[in-house]
Amino acid sequence: MPVENVIEVHNLYKLYRVGDSIVRALNGVSFEIHQGEFCAIVGTSGSGKSTLLNMLAGLEKPTKGEIIVGGSHIESLNEDQLVSFRRNNVGFIFQSFHLIGTMNAVENVALPLSFRGEKRSSRMRKADKMLDLVNLKKHKKHLPNQMSGGQQQRVGVARALVMDPKIIFADEPTGNLDSHTSEEVMHLMQDVVRKHNKTLVMVTHDEHLASYADRVFHIIDGEIVRVEEKRQKEEEKEQIHEKI
Amino acid sequence: MSLTDLLRMSIGNLKRRKLRTFLTVLGVIIGTASIVVMISLGLGLQESMYKELENSGGLTMLTVTGQGAGESMFYYSDSDEEESTKYITDETIQDFEGIEHVSLAAPVYSMSAYALKGRYMCYLNIEATTPEALAAQNIPIKEGGSLPQSGGNKLEFVYGNGIIQQFYDKNTNEGYWESGELPDIDMEKDTLFLILDTESYDQARYGYVDENGNAGQPRAAKKTLVKASGVVEGDPDTYTPFYYSAYCDITTLKSLLRKEFTGRVIPGQPSTKTGKPYNFFAYSSAKVKVDDLDNVEEVSQVLRGMGYNVQSNVEFLESMQRELVVVEAVLGGIGAVSLLVAAIGIANTMMMSIYERTKEIGVFKVLGCRLKNIRQMFLMEAGFIGLLGGIIGNILSFLLSATINFLFAETGSSMGLSSGISYIPLWLIALSIGFAVLVGMMAGYFPALRAMRLSPLEAIRNQ
Ligand SMILES: Nc1ncnc2c1ncn2[C@@H]1O[C@H](COP(=O)(O)OP(=O)(O)O)[C@@H](O)[C@H]1O
Numbered sequence: 001m002p003v004e005n006v007i008e009v010h011n012l013y014k015l016y017r018v019g020d021s022i023v024r025a026l027n028g029v030s031f032e033i034h035q036g037e038f039c040a041i042v043g044t045s046g047s048g049k050s051t052l053l054n055m056l057a058g059l060e061k062p063t064k065g066e067i068i069v070g071g072s073h074i075e076s077l078n079e080d081q082l083v084s085f086r087r088n089n090v091g092f093i094f095q096s097f098h099l100i101g102t103m104n105a106v107e108n109v110a111l112p113l114s115f116r117g118e119k120r121s122s123r124m125r126k127a128d129k130m131l132d133l134v135n136l137k138k139h140k141k142h143l144p145n146q147m148s149g150g151q152q153q154r155v156g157v158a159r160a161l162v163m164d165p166k167i168i169f170a171d172e173p174t175g176n177l178d179s180h181t182s183e184e185v186m187h188l189m190q191d192v193v194r195k196h197n198k199t200l201v202m203v204t205h206d207e208h209l210a211s212y213a214d215r216v217f218h219i220i221d222g223e224i225v226r227v228e229e230k231r232q233k234e235e236e237k238e239q240i241h242e243k244i
Numbered sequence: 245m246s247l248t249d250l251l252r253m254s255i256g257n258l259k260r261r262k263l264r265t266f267l268t269v270l271g272v273i274i275g276t277a278s279i280v281v282m283i284s285l286g287l288g289l290q291e292s293m294y295k296e297l298e299n300s301g302g303l304t305m306l307t308v309t310g311q312g313a314g315e316s317m318f319y320y321s322d323s324d325e326e327e328s329t330k331y332i333t334d335e336t337i338q339d340f341e342g343i344e345h346v347s348l349a350a351p352v353y354s355m356s357a358y359a360l361k362g363r364y365m366c367y368l369n370i371e372a373t374t375p376e377a378l379a380a381q382n383i384p385i386k387e388g389g390s391l392p393q394s395g396g397n398k399l400e401f402v403y404g405n406g407i408i409q410q411f412y413d414k415n416t417n418e419g420y421w422e423s424g425e426l427p428d429i430d431m432e433k434d435t436l437f438l439i440l441d442t443e444s445y446d447q448a449r450y451g452y453v454d455e456n457g458n459a460g461q462p463r464a465a466k467k468t469l470v471k472a473s474g475v476v477e478g479d480p481d482t483y484t485p486f487y488y489s490a491y492c493d494i495t496t497l498k499s500l501l502r503k504e505f506t507g508r509v510i511p512g513q514p515s516t517k518t519g520k521p522y523n524f525f526a527y528s529s530a531k532v533k534v535d536d537l538d539n540v541e542e543v544s545q546v547l548r549g550m551g552y553n554v555q556s557n558v559e560f561l562e563s564m565q566r567e568l569v570v571v572e573a574v575l576g577g578i579g580a581v582s583l584l585v586a587a588i589g590i591a592n593t594m595m596m597s598i599y600e601r602t603k604e605i606g607v608f609k610v611l612g613c614r615l616k617n618i619r620q621m622f623l624m625e626a627g628f629i630g631l632l633g634g635i636i637g638n639i640l641s642f643l644l645s646a647t648i649n650f651l652f653a654e655t656g657s658s659m660g661l662s663s664g665i666s667y668i669p670l671w672l673i674a675l676s677i678g679f680a681v682l683v684g685m686m687a688g689y690f691p692a693l694r695a696m697r698l699s700p701l702e703a704i705r706n707q
């Protein structure tokens with residue numbers, strides 16, 4: 001079966017001018033991400049992970065290079081086109097959740113659907129289903145400040161999923177959570193993307209959390225230095241187990 | 245995003261900061277109310293002027309003057325009009341009636357006479373015309389009264405409501421203005437003595453000196469008994485268009501004058517070079533009613549062509565309207581300044597709101613909210629502040645207007661404002677609310693653009 005590339009990046013550069021000096025946040029990056037893959041981008045703070053993710057999501061323009069998502073070049077789109085690209089293709093999970101404080105859980109999840117012009121009744125129904133999916137049955141009417149961090153991030157995951165996007169981006173999704181809750185949220189995300197065959201690109205500085213991914217990109221000073229295939233290893237492990 | 249979603253979002257945001265929204269709306273309320281009240285004052289002025297015009301015959305009543313006759317305390321003539329050399333006589337009135345589009349032509353005779361009652365007397369300004377013309381003036385008569393009878397030989401008057409103030413004590417020469425006391429006269433019921441031959445009466449009072457400087461016996465002035473058929477509605481202090489004059493039937497007055505001045509020239513009437521009276525009676529003016537406003541100009545031209553001077557209220561109305569526009573613009577301008585201040589308040593509120601919601605706006609953008617929708621959301625919010633302020637401002641204006649009218653009811657009526665000094669028509673309500681919304685949206689425009697241009701990255705950056 002030929003693997004479909006959802007994301008292709010060729011020779012991506014991002015340079016920032018800070019005063020007189022130039023910061024090379026991304027220094028010539030190329031890779032592909034396949035349909036249904038869970039990828040993690042791992043690196044120390046300041047290595048350029050967020051910059052890379054933002055560019056994949058069309059939030060920032062590259063200095064040089066090509067980004068092809070779902071077959072179209074997004075580096076040449078204008079802002080209106082980028083917004084519509086995100087609306088139709090991308091889900092986003094934030095480190096600090098970024099739920100709307102005045103809306104309860106269901107309304108928060110339903111919000112992106114309203115940007116698509118969906119009717120209120122249908123978006124509330126979808127949002128409701130999504131919250132069931134992330135195991136938040138009891139907190140649907142809760143406001144963000146009435147929920148724990150883990151619960152809030154589950155709402156965040158539901159909000160990213162409700163759009164039924166081709167790709168989900170997550171920037172340090174567990175950065176504000178304790179380690180136990182982090183594990184739970186990681187399990188949830190892994191579960192959901194596997195079941196629904198979604199592509200998930202996650203940024204983290206934590207090697208351990210990265211191990212939930214199928215493939216891990218190691219990034220140092222704006223360059224991808226190593227790509228680890230986890231799923232194959234797991235499959236190999238499983239095969240070994242079976243043999244035993 | 246659908247309109248209802250945008251609306252729900254905007255209103256939700258306004259509800260989020262209730263106090264701030266209230267204060268901003270308060271600015272708009274004050275701004276709108278001051279515009280509306282200011283303009284309503286101008287309109288009240290206009291309205292009462294129109295009413296007065298209506299009372300004085302509206303716009304279709306023409307006043308035609310020829311060569312002066314009678315004695316009038318009012319003399320209307322524009323300086324650019326030359327004095328007519330033609331008298332208005334019964335014949336002329338018939339000619340006027342024959343003009344196309346004229347529905348009524350009536351002679352008017354103005355003169356002065358003494359009215360006596362006990363120790364009081366006054367200089368009475370008499371306006372005599374035909375019963376039809378009297379009826380056409382719509383004089384508001386106090387209940388129980390009626391217009392003067394015509395055809396009999398008894399002279400009856402409708403007294404202006406201010407006439408009683410003009411009586412003064414014959415002996416002390418003190419009147420209402422000096423003593424502050426109204427004379428003890430019941431204008432409706434009491435019978436007065438009318439003296440038409442004022443000259444003879446004065447001679448009897450102050451002594452008569454003939455051409456040669458010798459004291460002599462003056463002619464005795466006849467006293468005619470007159471009664472009121474009615475009195476004009478209103479207190480002696482309330483100004484009305486029928487304040488000063490006494491109205492009576494012209495035929496009866498004419499026959500009285502002829503009797504009083506038999507063989508002599510009636511004062512104010514033209515005479516031949518040798519001092520003999522003519523055999524016609526010259527009226528002071530004529531009222532000519534035109535059937536339709538559109539024909540006023542045409543009839544005026546015909547009358548002018550016949551050699552008479554014509555005044556209608558049309559020119560007066562036009563010059564009045566020009567002045568009123570200025571007054572309203574000035575008053576409205578004062579109100580507009582306060583709405584401008586309110587607009588700055590809205591802009592400020594919107595800017596604050598955007599600073600607070602920078603993250604939220606960023607998240608909206610990341611999640612794919614159209615830029616246009618973000619702009620609309622903020623514009624709606626600002627517009628909604630305007631709408632709310634406009635509506636409440638109008639309610640406030642109504643209260644203010646009612647209060648003003650109540651407080652100044654007395655003053656207003658003595659100033660000649662018959663319908664209250666503040667008047668808010670429906671179009672002003674609609675216009676002011678619309679304007680408040682527009683001002684709100686304009687004030688919100690640049691903040692909205694700013695919100696639209698905020699970088700979505702603001703949302704992702706932590707802290
Ligand atoms: N807007 C910016 N202006 C200047 N330098 C920036 C900007 N954003 C990121 N950088 C720099 O680019 C590098 C990569 O940043 P980032 O992608 O945020 O790192 P990470 O997410 O891996 O911690 C850092 O050195 C950072 O200082």
Ligand SMILES: [Mg+2]
Nearest residue numbers: 046049050051
């Ligand atoms: Mg980062």
